[in-house]
Amino acid sequence: SQTIHQWPATLVQPVGSPLSLECTVEGTSNPNLYWYRQAAGRGLQLLFYSVGIGQISSEVPQNLSASRPQDRQFILSSKKLLLSDSGFYLCAWSLQGGETQYFGPGTRLLVL
Amino acid sequence: GNSVTQMEGPVTLSEEAFLTINCTYTATGYPSLFWYVQYPGEGLQLLLKATKADDKGSNKGFEATYRKETTSFHLEKGSVQVSDSAVYFCALSDSSGAGSYQLTFGKGTKLSVIP
Numbered sequence: 001s002q003t004i005h006q007w008p009a010t011l012v013q014p015v016g017s018p019l020s021l022e023c024t025v026e027g028t029s030n031p032n033l034y035w036y037r038q039a040a041g042r043g044l045q046l047l048f049y050s051v052g053i054g055q056i057s058s059e060v061p062q063n064l065s066a067s068r069p070q071d072r073q074f075i076l077s078s079k080k081l082l083l084s085d086s087g088f089y090l091c092a093w094s095l096q097g098g099e100t101q102y103f104g105p106g107t108r109l110l111v112l
Numbered sequence: 113g114n115s116v117t118q119m120e121g122p123v124t125l126s127e128e129a130f131l132t133i134n135c136t137y138t139a140t141g142y143p144s145l146f147w148y149v150q151y152p153g154e155g156l157q158l159l160l161k162a163t164k165a166d167d168k169g170s171n172k173g174f175e176a177t178y179r180k181e182t183t184s185f186h187l188e189k190g191s192v193q194v195s196d197s198a199v200y201f202c203a204l205s206d207s208s209g210a211g212s213y214q215l216t217f218g219k220g221t222k223l224s225v226i227p
Contacts, residue, residue: 043219103155
């Protein structure tokens with residue numbers, strides 16, 4: 001069966017510091033991968049998605065970036081965090097050509 | 113563009129009460145429709161889905177029917193339990209090309225069930 005991991009689970013970072021969140025998927029090959037952000041009291045915002053290694057599509061212009069160095073690894077990064085980057089970050093995967101997305105446990109980021 | 117509108121809540125019900133969470137959508141094509149559930153501090157779990165008009169998705173006592181004529185996908189459960197307390201998200205899926213689909217989510221409805 002497929003599983004999706006995210007780490008760290010919780011992160012507290014000062015404004016201006018860098019960020020690296022990691023997501024890995026097990027039990028499937030060549031998945032589509034997604035990064036979402038859920039701000040407090042708000043819905044989910046799609047940040048990036050990837051249909052293959054090195055292929056990243058950005059949905060929202062911001063100071064975040066994403067990379068996919070391996071087939072089942074998706075990384076969300078920032079060079080300098082802003083207060084507004086605080087939120088709950090969710091990674092998801094789907095089969096190629098599949099509509100259903102499956103979510104990881106999330107990373108809670110607090111920028112102070 | 114696509115959009116999903118759901119009742120924002122919060123919704124507070126007594127145990128064994130009937131639940132309805134309304135969801136309507138706007139889409140240019142014929143999307144698939146989903147309900148996801150998020151328990152406190154966790155990620156989203158797929159609750160149920162329907163891929164075409166008049167399909168009924170069901171899981172764990174929850175049901176929702178894809179109504180094309182009213183562009184709706186209302187979530188129902190006949191008898192809620194305290195363990196159903198969570199945030200429920202309605203979503204639609206549409207093709208973004210290149211073998212990928214994008215989900216458009218509603219803002220979520222928080223349900224609290226009291227004993």
